[in-house]
Amino acid sequence: MRIPSHMASWVAFLGLILVGVVWLIQSSRSATAEGQATNPDVVACAITLGDVVSGRAQIVDLAYTLNAKTPHWPGDNYQPFQLTTIATLEKNGVLSKMITTSEHLGTHIDAPNHFETKQPSVDAIPPEQLFAPGVVIDAILQSERSADYVLQPADIEAWEKVNGRIPEGAVVFLHTGWGRFWDNYDRFKNQEVGGAMHFPGYSPDAARILVTERKVRGLGIDTLSIDTGTSRDFQVHHIVNAAGKYGLENVANLGKLPARGFFVVVAPIKVESGSGGPTRIFAIVPKKT
Numbered sequence: 001m002r003i004p005s006h007m008a009s010w011v012a013f014l015g016l017i018l019v020g021v022v023w024l025i026q027s028s029r030s031a032t033a034e035g036q037a038t039n040p041d042v043v044a045c046a047i048t049l050g051d052v053v054s055g056r057a058q059i060v061d062l063a064y065t066l067n068a069k070t071p072h073w074p075g076d077n078y079q080p081f082q083l084t085t086i087a088t089l090e091k092n093g094v095l096s097k098m099i100t101t102s103e104h105l106g107t108h109i110d111a112p113n114h115f116e117t118k119q120p121s122v123d124a125i126p127p128e129q130l131f132a133p134g135v136v137i138d139a140i141l142q143s144e145r146s147a148d149y150v151l152q153p154a155d156i157e158a159w160e161k162v163n164g165r166i167p168e169g170a171v172v173f174l175h176t177g178w179g180r181f182w183d184n185y186d187r188f189k190n191q192e193v194g195g196a197m198h199f200p201g202y203s204p205d206a207a208r209i210l211v212t213e214r215k216v217r218g219l220g221i222d223t224l225s226i227d228t229g230t231s232r233d234f235q236v237h238h239i240v241n242a243a244g245k246y247g248l249e250n251v252a253n254l255g256k257l258p259a260r261g262f263f264v265v266v267a268p269i270k271v272e273s274g275s276g277g278p279t280r281i282f283a284i285v286p287k288k289t
């Protein structure tokens with residue numbers, strides 16, 4: 001059968017369109033796969049619980065061990081951590097101890113009710129808020145230059161230029177390097193006699209960006225406070241808590257984490273109506289292959 005020439009060109013035209021559509025679908029698929037493969041948070045998402053329990057993912061413990069020398073907030077009525085033995089194997093056939101601690105001592109969480117009314121206490125933080133992608137912003141050099149350094153919006157911008165936008169719902173950790181003073185409480189709190197402390201923190205402007213624009217779940221730091229040591233009005237605490245978010249203070253081992261691409265598990269003590277409390281924090285980091 002002879003196909004009229006105008007029909008033949010019509011068939012050829014349809015064929016061309018079909019080839020074009022198939023090519024478009026295939027290339028968009030491979031672009032998506034490529035994008036996912038290079039997005040560090042998606043790589044981290046690929047960690048399974050099987051990887052965690054079999055050791056294929058690395059767990060970094062971000063909590064310090066509690067003892068009588070553990071740094072605490074040096075306010076009135078704050079006491080050092082105490083551990084008292086109340087039964088021994090020799091005497092009682094069982095070892096049992098009692099702990100006495102303020103909520104804001106050692107590695108701990110500041111619950112949203114710490115600085116704001118009508119916000120959840122530590123036991124009422126929704127568990128979903130305690131699992132998050134993690135991000136570390138390195139501010140060691142700035143903190144070495146000035147103990148009163150505070151993270152600026154420009155620092156967030158600079159970090160995102162290198163690492164990409166901070167993922168929504170992240171826990172952001174500010175790594176000031178202050179952990180090197182952990183075993184020396186006086187140096188750690190760096191307090192003038194009867195006066196201000198000097199250690200780095202977040203600026204209110206940076207906290208506002210992270211809370212309202214990046215919609216973080218919480219802000220963490222390796223010092224005594226997410227506000228800088230000289231703060232009197234605790235603006236950063238107010239910004240974080242007013243948004244129903246939490247703070248994590250005296251966080252350990254931030255130097256062992258990548259800038260992004262890991263997960264965080266925050267496990268605070270569950271005390272009814274508590275304003276915070278001692279907290280285990282784990283980072284789940286993909287092992288380099």
Ligand SMILES: [Zn+2]
Pocket residue numbers: 104108109110249276
């Ligand atoms: Zn606190």
